[in-house]
Amino acid sequence: MDRFWRLPQNISTYGGDIDSMFHIIAWITIVVFFAVELLLVWFLFRYRAREGRKATYTHGNNRMEVAWTAGTAVIVVILGVMSRGLWLDIKDPRRFPDAGLELIVTAKQFEWNVTYPGADGVLETDDDFTVRNQLRVPANTNVRMTLRSEDVIHSFYVPELRLKQDVVPGMSIPAWFEATVPGQYVIGCAELCGIGHYSMDASFYVHTAEEWTQWNAQQQTAAAGGATTNVASADATSAEPAGSPAAAAAGTSN
Amino acid sequence: MSTVATAHESGTHDAHGQHEELPFLRKYVFSTDHKVIGIQFLFMSLLFLLFGGLLAMAMRWQLAWPTDPTNAMPGGSLLPETMFTSGVMLPEFYNALVTMHGTIMVFFAIMPLLVGVWANYLIPLQIGAEDMAFPRLNMASFWMAVPAGLLMMASFAVVGGAANAGWTGYAPLSTSDVYSGVKLGQQLWTISLVILGFSSLIGAVNYITTVINMRAPGMTWFRLPLSTWALFITSILLLLAVPVLAGGLIMLFFDITFNTGFFNPVVGGQPLLWQHLFWFFGHPEVYILILPAMGFVSDIMANGARKPIFGYKAMVWAIIAIGFIGWIVWGHHMFMSGMNPLLGGFFMVTTMMIAVPSAIKTFNWLGTLWGGNIIFHTPNLHAIAFVALFVIGGLSGIFLAAAPVDIPLHDTYFVVAHIHYVLVGGSLFGIFGAIVFWFPKMFGRMMNEPIGKLHWLLTFVFFNLTFFPMHMLGSGGMMRRLYDPTVYPHIAQHQDTNVFITVCALLLFASQFLFMFNFFWSMFRGKKASANPWNANGLEWSAPSPPPHGNWGGRQPVVHRGPYEYSSPESDEDFLMQTAPPTGRPTPAHS
Numbered sequence: 041m042d043r044f045w046r047l048p049q050n051i052s053t054y055g056g057d058i059d060s061m062f063h064i065i066a067w068i069t070i071v072v073f074f075a076v077e078l079l080l081v082w083f084l085f086r087y088r089a090r091e092g093r094k095a096t097y098t099h100g101n102n103r104m105e106v107a108w109t110a111g112t113a114v115i116v117v118i119l120g121v122m123s124r125g126l127w128l129d130i131k132d133p134r135r136f137p138d139a140g141l142e143l144i145v146t147a148k149q150f151e152w153n154v155t156y157p158g159a160d161g162v163l164e165t166d167d168d169f170t171v172r173n174q175l176r177v178p179a180n181t182n183v184r185m186t187l188r189s190e191d192v193i194h195s196f197y198v199p200e201l202r203l204k205q206d207v208v209p210g211m212s213i214p215a216w217f218e219a220t221v222p223g224q225y226v227i228g229c230a231e232l233c234g235i236g237h238y239s240m241d242a243s244f245y246v247h248t249a250e251e252w253t254q255w256n257a258q259q260q261t262a263a264a265g266g267a268t269t270n271v272a273s274a275d276a277t278s279a280e281p282a283g284s285p286a287a288a289a290a291g292t293s294n
Numbered sequence: 295m296s297t298v299a300t301a302h303e304s305g306t307h308d309a310h311g312q313h314e315e316l317p318f319l320r321k322y323v324f325s326t327d328h329k330v331i332g333i334q335f336l337f338m339s340l341l342f343l344l345f346g347g348l349l350a351m352a353m354r355w356q357l358a359w360p361t362d363p364t365n366a367m368p369g370g371s372l373l374p375e376t377m378f379t380s381g382v383m384l385p386e387f388y389n390a391l392v393t394m395h396g397t398i399m400v401f402f403a404i405m406p407l408l409v410g411v412w413a414n415y416l417i418p419l420q421i422g423a424e425d426m427a428f429p430r431l432n433m434a435s436f437w438m439a440v441p442a443g444l445l446m447m448a449s450f451a452v453v454g455g456a457a458n459a460g461w462t463g464y465a466p467l468s469t470s471d472v473y474s475g476v477k478l479g480q481q482l483w484t485i486s487l488v489i490l491g492f493s494s495l496i497g498a499v500n501y502i503t504t505v506i507n508m509r510a511p512g513m514t515w516f517r518l519p520l521s522t523w524a525l526f527i528t529s530i531l532l533l534l535a536v537p538v539l540a541g542g543l544i545m546l547f548f549d550i551t552f553n554t555g556f557f558n559p560v561v562g563g564q565p566l567l568w569q570h571l572f573w574f575f576g577h578p579e580v581y582i583l584i585l586p587a588m589g590f591v592s593d594i595m596a597n598g599a600r601k602p603i604f605g606y607k608a609m610v611w612a613i614i615a616i617g618f619i620g621w622i623v624w625g626h627h628m629f630m631s632g633m634n635p636l637l638g639g640f641f642m643v644t645t646m647m648i649a650v651p652s653a654i655k656t657f658n659w660l661g662t663l664w665g666g667n668i669i670f671h672t673p674n675l676h677a678i679a680f681v682a683l684f685v686i687g688g689l690s691g692i693f694l695a696a697a698p699v700d701i702p703l704h705d706t707y708f709v710v711a712h713i714h715y716v717l718v719g720g721s722l723f724g725i726f727g728a729i730v731f732w733f734p735k736m737f738g739r740m741m742n743e744p745i746g747k748l749h750w751l752l753t754f755v756f757f758n759l760t761f762f763p764m765h766m767l768g769s770g771g772m773m774r775r776l777y778d779p780t781v782y783p784h785i786a787q788h789q790d791t792n793v794f795i796t797v798c799a800l801l802l803f804a805s806q807f808l809f810m811f812n813f814f815w816s817m818f819r820g821k822k823a824s825a826n827p828w829n830a831n832g833l834e835w836s837a838p839s840p841p842p843h844g845n846w847g848g849r850q851p852v853v854h855r856g857p858y859e860y861s862s863p864e865s866d867e868d869f870l871m872q873t874a875p876p877t878g879r880p881t882p883a884h885s
Contacts, residue, residue, distance in 0.1 A: 046770035089667045095666045095667040096666070098602065105658075120643045127697040128636075199771030199784060210559020228782055233473075238776045
């Protein structure tokens with residue numbers, strides 16, 4: 041069935057649950073679809089007009105009305121209840137798992153800028169560093185993003201993560217994911233945002249823990265080297281280049 | 295008035311024109327006759343339907359062969375440099391196409407084709423009234439729609455081009471030319487829709503008043519044909535929803551023009567406010583765009599099956615239920631907007647609930663066919679296609695209603711497929727059915743059946759080939775409104791599907807020329823129609839084809855029964871008109 045629906049590879053912890061829900065709905069709708077359409081075609085054939093025949097004179101059947109009303113209601117209520125929990129697990133900040141890495145993603149026409157916490161593991165401090173059109177995260181780590189926009193509405197979309205979230209100017213919208221499969225993917229914009237909307241893509245890398253630690257350390261050093269005024273910060277990063285990202289990854293940042 | 299009746303019995307086509315001796319301008323242009331106004335709306339909205347389709351073809355060409363000068367869009371070189379340069383369509387023009395295709399199809403094609411045309415034409419004829427309650431208001435309604443349409447078209451020609459922020463006009467993209475590159479076009483878009491909104495409002499007041507006050511003797515509420523019921527509920531939705539849109543549009547206009555910042559966070563505004571206002575209108579609007587078609591399909595299908603509509607009262611209550619629940623589902627358009635996720639949970643449940651009345655209607659249509667003596671005339675083929683395709687549009691809606699499943703599907707081609715199954719597979723097939731069914735009443739001649747059936751078949755086949763694969767593009771992760779889908783590797787791998795869809799869409803568009811030919815040819819050369827060519831029951835079929843000014847020539851029709859007494863034991867024929875006096879035979883008891 042995956043081939044039929046062309047679902048992209050799933051690389052997030054909750055993507056499997058979304059796909060299961062997708063398939064449950066797909067099977068229910070496929071069964072209903074064939075039942076209704078086959079009945080339709082059968083009726084069209086069986087009750088086609090013939091000479092000298094009169095149609096059955098009936099105005100309906102209350103029992104059948106109740107049956108199909110109740111039947112449909114039961115199915116959709118069950119689907120609604122099943123979906124609600126999963127929905128809140130993914131989108132309700134009160135249910136977010138503890139973050140292993142916190143990031144700020146700032147969208148603007150037509151790029152994605154990702155801000156990392158730097159050596160102190162805390163965002164919005166002097167040692168933060170920002171990378172343009174690249175999101176790099178370690179595998180098997182809860183990543184919590186704060187999504188912001190500098191101009192119009194964009195929408196952060198990684199099909200493989202099964203994650204989409206609009207990015208709205210004036211709002212800081214939280215979102216989380218945990219990627220499980222290292223590799224290179226693409227972030228796309230899913231909300232029409234202007235002339236360059238179609239090419240507002242960015243690279244998304246899921247690294248192994250070692251790879252990510254190395255990359256993060258490099259970036260921190262580079263960022264600290266650039267920050268000529270902040271000596272204390274530069275000292276801290278040069279003293280302990282490998283330890284800080286590990287600490288950040290272990291979830292001490294919050 | 296007796297002269298009118300005599301003039302009619304003479305049978306000449308223009309005889310009824312002598313009735314009031316109106317000058318040409320008053321009779322055909324600034325007419326207060328509901329039938330003329332309905333036909334005016336028909337011509338206007340079919341023109342927009344053609345134009346909106348043309349915009350879609352340009353989009354499809356770009357999606358199949360993006361930025362490929364060796365395969366440049368035919369006719370592209372005729373467009374100005376600001377749209378099309380050296381064999382390549384520009385992205386700003388593509389965004390304008392996206393925006394204007396949606397806007398024109400929703401507001402200037404489907405909406406008037408359902409409401410402007412048929413509420414005007416059918417309501418007085420189906421309830422037994424001489425005309426609308428407010429004929430001059432009715433004329434004003436049409437003549438406000440015309441400048442609205444002209445302004446919308448003019449926006450293509452202004453500096454910066456037409457609006458390009460999507461038919462949903464999301465702020466702040468729509469409110470700032472710094473972001474969109476368009477100012478005047480967006481202002482015209484806003485003004486045009488406000489004027490069109492007034493046109494709809496005036497119409498709605500008129501339709502509601504007419505149905506409540508002007509029903510013929512014996513025409514009780516539960517003897518109204520379902521077309522009139524659906525148009526009545528639709529009018530109530532219009533009356534309540536359109537002012538919200540108009541309010542939002544005026545705020546949008548102020549933001550664009552005077553930098554008021556209602557939707558601009560930099561000065562304390564809120565982009566989501568626009569979305570709430572737009573969708574609070576927009577979701578009832580979705581039902582405005584399908585309910586009337588459901589009514590037409592019910593009338594046509596009962597006629598085609600030669601059988602009473604199954605569960606008439608359930609059908610009425612389902613229309614009313616959709617009308618009510620339709621008000622509390624708008625948030626499902628905003629699942630991904632950053633709105634409180636608890637609200638998303640609520641809107642998910644209400645959205646799921648609205649599947650229930652939709653299912654009731656579908657099962658009742660099946661029940662109508664069951665045990666029938668089904669005639670496959672062209673209108674009935676369209677009605678059957680409506681049911682078959684509405685089922686798909688309804689079922690794909692369940693995927694999108696389930697908020698977690700909507701996360702990957704939102705703003706992808708899955709949504710594009712869903713909306714087109716409802717609005718083309720549903721509404722447009724309903725409209726085609728209605729046009730063929732009531733054409734003889736409108737113009738006194740039948741549309742050609744073989745051409746009509748061929749048009750139906752080609753439309754049905756190419757519609758499905760065009761839109762069904764879009765579901766898979768969507769679940770495969772193809773976003774909407776992309777100027778060049780090959781930028782993304784995960785979409786580029788499905789490019790052959792995009793080419794296939796474009797070829798089918800071009801064939802779907804080409805098939806519509808059969809309809810156009812049939813429409814105009816039949817208007818002058820079609821077989822002459824009797825008053826009741828389909829052996830139907832409704833009041834409209836007791837008036838001459840076409841009905842004179844005043845509809846029954848001064849005679850007041852009296853109603854004796856419901857509109858769906860097909861194959862009744864009370865009659866030897868397989869139909870029994872609402873106006874036929876009781877035969878004296880024992881009437882079978884029914885609800």
